[in-house]
Amino acid sequence: MMAIASYLSATSRFVSGLSVLEACGVLGTDRMANPPWSIGGITTRLMTAHVLRGIESATDLNPSVSLSTQYIALALAHLTGAALRVQPGLPEGAGRLAYLAPTFKAVSVSRLSRFTRLPHETVRRQILKLEKMGAVTQRDGGKVIDLSDPARMIPWVDLQTQTDVSTRQTVWKLFRAGVIVHTPPSETPLHPLMP
Incomplete structure (x- = not known):
């Protein structure tokens, strides 16, 4: 209930x-x-x-990539505002939701662990996998989705588009x-x- x-x-x-x-x-x-x-x-x-x-x-x-690793990547993208940074030429801290002041800062593994309600060690291992793949990078004392590679940005733009369409349908x-x-x-x- x-x-x-x-x-x-x-x-x-x-x-x-x-x-x-x-x-x-x-x-x-x-x-x-x-x-x-x-x-x-x-x-x-x-x-x-x-x-x-x-x-x-x-x-x-x-x-x-395993579903659990994808879950951690999506949680990290959510916490760091990565979905708002995928448009080429868009400065950090800008975008449609900027006036609501979403968090664009890098986040710690501890913060990610609390957000996902998963054990710290589990999240740390998944983040290490994502770092080895080049999907996550260290910045400002925390972790962020690495969108510096244009080839990596294309799938994120596709995901954002699919999510937008799915949300509108829902x-x-x-x-x-x-x-x-x-x-x-x-x-x-x-x-x-x-x-």
Whole structure:
């Protein structure tokens, strides 16, 4: 029961984040339906399908790498804002989400371990594998995805494009299923991340 509640809470934060950015067709006044339990089953099914598509896309990024190593690479990309740095010529700290001040700094293995909820030693071993492949590099006392090689950037751009398309499809399905609803401005919370 707690797992479903956590999943629905994460979905609500996902929808709220999209509404802050007015991204993927979600407007600033849109929110997740309330009560969430009424749409819990369909929400879980649609979001799980979205996550599985993401895993498949990430696996296609480098099929020779294990899923656990891909998971660490994606977590590192998420924490360091690598997905926002894949456009050629885009300076670090720039991009669509820059005004939300995402973390663009290198992160420690300890931070990555806490984020993934995996043992420190497991994360350290996976990072070493990624470093040997040239996918991760050391910078500013932490680890970052190495996007200095244009040949390596192409698969990341492809992954970003696939993720964007998949997210837009998922959002459309969430709207159609009644999971995301439009709230009239008079009923909208003062801050988009507030319930």
